[in-house]
Each structure stands twice: as C-alpha cells, then as structure tokens.
Amino acid sequence: MAAKPRIATVSLAGCFGCHMSLLDLDERILKLAELVEFDRSPINDYKDFRARCAVGVVEGGCCTEENVHVLERFRKQCDLLVSIGECAISGGIPAMRNNIPLRECLEEAYLKSPGVYNPGGVIPNDPEIPLLLHRLYPCHEVVKIDLFIPGCPPPADAIWDALVSLLAGRPAAPAYDRLKYD
C-alpha cells in the first residue's frame, strides 16, 4: 500500500475557531485519519514538519514576522496550500488595526487604554517576542495560495468536501450552498 498523503495545519493570526470547525467533523475525523497522515498540526502538537505534505491548511493571516516565517515554511513543505476562514483570506478581526499606525496600536494597548496598569510605561520588548508587521497581511499576499474556503469559520462540511476533493485530485471549489449563509 502506498504511503498515505500527509496533511499539515496551522493557526497564524486566527482564533482557532477554524480548527474547531475542523474538529467539528465529528466522526468523520476518524475517516480523515484513515485517509491521511497528520503531519505538523496543533491537533497532534507536532512543532515541525516530518516529511513533505500533500496539503497544508492555514487559518489566520500574518500579523508577525514569525507568522510569515511559518507560512513560508508551509509553502515550501506542502504541495497545495489552503487558506481557510475570513482571517486567512481577508485578515478578519486582526486586520482592524490596518488603518492605525503600529505605534498608536501599541500605545493604546499597553499605555493608554482604560484599566491598563503599567507604571513603568513599558511596551513589551523581549527578544523572544516576534516583531509585529506594520499591518496584517492575508496569506495570499505573502505566499501563493491554491484554494480558499471562506466562512468564519467555514462549516465543517465545506472543509471536509474540499479536503476529500483535493485528496482525490478533483477540483475543490466549494459548492454554492456551502457558501450561502442566509
């Protein structure tokens, strides 16, 4: 038997809601585990790739240099890269800062906003903290993305359909009723 295709997932500047939706596959998650081997993913807590993957699933956009680094790594390690959810595709809530200069954002968060107790007036600056980008970038502005699955989060069915189609080598554009919410 040929080795199972590998799949990797990651949450960048997202809320993990899209991953929750992935888990919301219910018992189909077992079927998915039969179909694929999970590589780097918060689901199994592997921190880095073990082998090249067929599909990478990305939640959230790029807010920090580290997000960029991870996304670049995903692009290099995965044959197909899928952006899932509003945040990955358009930036979502984290992009609300995009019209405000970074300095003002930091000052508002750490110095000015009501309830802040910061007598030293320190804005966190540990070398361990990745630098923020001047604005949030949706994934496709940073690397090439092969497929987009919209929604906040996309329903489990939409993710399932897309993954199954991709693995079978079929076109994976989501069906209309998977995208229509009203």
Place this chain on the structure above:
Amino acid sequence: MKRALAKITGEICKKFGNDPTRMMDIAMAVQERFGCVSPEAMDEIARAVNSHRVEVESLVTFYGFLSVKPQGKVVIRLCRDIIDWMKGYESVADAMSRELGVSMGETTPDGAITLTHAPCIGMSDQAPAALVNEVVVTHLTPERGRQLVRDLRRHLDPQQLVTMVGDGNNDHPLVRSMVRNNIRMRGPVHFADFEPGSGLRRALTLKPMDVIREIKESRLRGRGGAGFPAGLKWEMAANAPGGKRYVICNADEGEPGTFKDRVLLTECTGQLLEGMAIAGYAVGSDTGIIYLRGEYRYLLPYLESVIEERLRRGFLGRDILGKKGFRFDVRVQMGAGAYICGEETALISSCEGLPGVPKNRPPFPPQQGYLGCPTIVNNVETLCCVSRILLEGAAWFASMGSPRTTGTKVLSICGDCRKPGVYEVPFGISARELIEMSEAENTGTMLIGGPCRQMIGSERFGGRICYDDLATGGAILIFNRARNKLEIAEHYLDFFIEESCGHCTPCRVGLILLKKAVHKVIEGAGEPSDLAEMRDLSNFIIRMSRCGLGQAAPNPVLGALEIFGDLSAGFVAERKPGLLPEFDLSKAVIDAEMRVGRQSKIV
C-alpha cells in the same frame, strides 16, 4: 461674509426655482461664484431646496469638477489619459509643477492656481492637452507648459492663453478656442451641406408614426456604441404610458480617445438640434435636454446661441415651422466631470440633480426615464443621422455601410499615427484600412473603444467596424509595436478605477485587484497562474457588475492576455515556492524595528 454667502446661495437656488432636481446647476453656479461648495453653502442649498445636507454633499463629492475645499482662481487640469501619457504628459506635468512650485493636486500658496489632472478631456488628437478653467489648451510641451504658467501668473485670465484659434466654428466669436477639428474625411451624412430646417420640414409632412417607421427602415443603430436600434427605442417611448416625454442628447463623450462628438457639436449643431426636434415630434415630446460634459463647457455659449437662433427661425419653440401644436424646446444640462454620466441611466440621474449613479433596469428609460417619464437618450451622432435620414430617405441611408450596420460612422482616430483626427467612413471598413488612412506605421495593437472596448492585435486587423465585429462608439486608438500591451491595459484600468461610481463591489474593488495583478506581471513578477487568475477575475467583474462600466472595463485586460502570447516569455515564469516577490518583509517590519530598536531575525 457668511451672510453674503447665504444670500447669494439663496439667490442662486431661487434662480433654479428652488428645485432639488436642478441641484447640478445650483452646485455648479455656487462653485463658480465662490470657487468651491463649502459646507456652509451646502447647508444653505439644502435649506433652500428643501432637501438634506447629505443629499447635497453626496452630489458635490461625486463630481470631479465640484469641490468642497477652495480651489485656485484658475484650475489647470492636465489630461493624463493614455494618449496624453504617450505624448509626453509626464514631462509637461513635471515642468508645470516645478514652475508653479506645487505638486499635482495642490494650489499655490497665494490661492491663485491649482494644478491637477483629468481623465480624457476629448482632445486626444491634439495631446497633451489641458483645461485651464474651461479653456482648452492643446499640443503642450514642457516649454509651453512653463510659459503658460508664467502667463497665467501675470494675468490669471485663461482666455488670454488663446492666441491662435482653431478651424471651423472653433473661431466663432462665442467659442474662440485653439481646438482644431482635424476632419480628415468628410462623409455624406455629417459633413455634406445641410440646409437648416430641411429634415424637419420633411418630418412634419409625415405622421409621427411614419417618422418612426422611416427611422426603422433606415436601420439606424445608436452611435454611442451599444448600437441599439434607434427606431425601436423611439417606438417604445412613443407607446409607453405617460404624459410628458423627454428627448435627451448624450453629449457626455467621455470614452478615452473619443472626440468626434466635440466636432459634431460645433460643425453640425443645426443638424443635431433638428434631429432632436424630429425625435420630439416622433415620440410626442416637447422638451429636449443636451447633456454636455463639463469638459466641453467652452461650447456652451455657442450652443445656446444656436438654440436661440433656431427659436427665432421657428425651428424650435411653439408651432414649429407652422405646425400647429407642435412645440419643442431644448436646454443644455452641464455635466461636471464624471465619465459614468455617459451611461444613459447615470446621465438621467445627473439630470435629476443626483450623483451620477446608474439605475436598475428595468424599467428602461424609454419606459420610465427622466423624472419617471418615458425618455429617449441618443448620442449626438445618432441624432445628426436622424436629420439626414429624414432629408435623404431611409433607403439612401441603408444603401451605405455593411448589410447589418447601415450608414456611416464618425471615428476619432488617435495614438501612434501621423494623421489623428475625425473620419466619417462607411460601416464595414476594416481596421487595416483605418491604419492606412491615418498613416500609422508599425502598428502592434488597436483599441476599438466604446462600451465593448476591444483590444486587438494584428491577426484581427482584417476585422470590420460594424456591430457584428468590431463595435465602437467612435474611439480608435492605435499603438505601435513598441508599446507594452499590458501597460495600455493598466492605463485603462486606472481610468475605470477613478471613474467607477462605487455602487457595486465587483467594479469598485475588483478593478483595483485586477490592476494589482496586471502591475505584478508588468513588473516581471508574474506566474502563469496569475494570468489565469486575471482571466477569472475579469470574467467575474464582467458578470457581476451592474452597469456597462464594470461590464466592459476588464475587456482591455482580456484583449491584452489574448495577444499576450509573444510577450509572455520573460514576463511570467513559475517561481520557486516561497515568499511572493511583491511581499516586502523588510518593509513590513521596519515600523516595529524602529519602535523596539532591534532587527528582525528572519529578514
């Protein structure tokens, strides 16, 4: 001061009957008087016409020629459309901006002169050109631009810039413009002699129904570009329920590279007004409106004088040519610098004193148009054809042109050719013949402008100008082989991005995304998949946009992609997986680096 503003604004409103549907005229008059329509003036207008401030503001901020902030006494609008750009816009802009000491979009500190740019001002055969207030200056060079600024500084009187007047009626005392007609080929419909009143006289011997039949038999199709059968449109309007009916002449001519209506407006004025009266007679309308683009403001006194004269001679007004009960009056509605107002429903919105936003269809204008009444909107040239058809007969007209597109077409040819100008040619003429006539050499691409807007390469130069093949509103832009097709397409996109009314997202946002994609490929950063994406996005915009602007704006991109083959090598290439070339990480982290005083670890 404030009180004076309130008083004068109030008087202006009163002059227009405190009628909110005349808001365009009111706002333009206020702007002319005060140099802008200030927030205080907007409040006054809203009060006087019993409307809301937001209605006034949405109108004022919509139109390019209206401004909330004060502008210079003299506003220089340099055309930066594609042809002007090819003919040296950048060096002229640079020279003028240096001489003035301000950059594009700014006003000199003394408040005297504003320098800005405009989309195509209808002078592409004499580019680079500019509007100085309403005065047109043509054939600019950096030196002439500098001289112009020096002269203006001295007298601040744009009219004094006109030292040589153009040909034809451009030297009429009421026009006195340096614009040249450049009529290179005179055809029998528009440029043959026309005895004033002759077409109208013949029409009045017929029943209105039979006038419509005559137009139908001539198989006249709209010259604005969409080619809708004029007779059918008139019949719909004549049969539509309703009391009052309107005839509107579309003189908004804004399609980049089109300038033939400008020439018809001065050289065939009588024939045009006669066509409008005939249309009025045929559909049962007593009111005509000429919607004249703001860029052609310099023609207004002349047009009004011709209207006056025709009133005196009994070709307009009451009991026209003695026909009891047939009345027809014409007024000119000025536009204010919005290309979208050439689209007929946006044009109607604008005439109604609204921002030039297209309306939903149905109802179509012949059913319910201006102020809800049956309205026919026809292009200048279409209405000129009407007079000639009534004079010479439908059969005469239909004997010219190609089988399914009868008559002649007035083309404006410009770009890389030795003889840019206006050509009246029979329909069915091939693109190659146009290249020869205009003495273009080394032609690589042509843009057949109009609502369909096709970009064609040499393999289609055998194509014919007619509604079944290369349909056009009249703009023929010629580009030589050295021009980059994608750059041409990008210029077009810039135009449509600026001119989109913003109502629908596919047009408003999609065009910007499309431009980004095109730009990426021009920069040499494109991948084959970008080309596919550009096609998809183009088709999406075309399918999902509400009006003809969005529905055709991506066509030049599609055209460029189609004739891209020879170019694509070297432009697009598969890239190694990794960060996209247009993503600049060092730029993205620089703010943070400055803030925290350490370098990114991954740049």
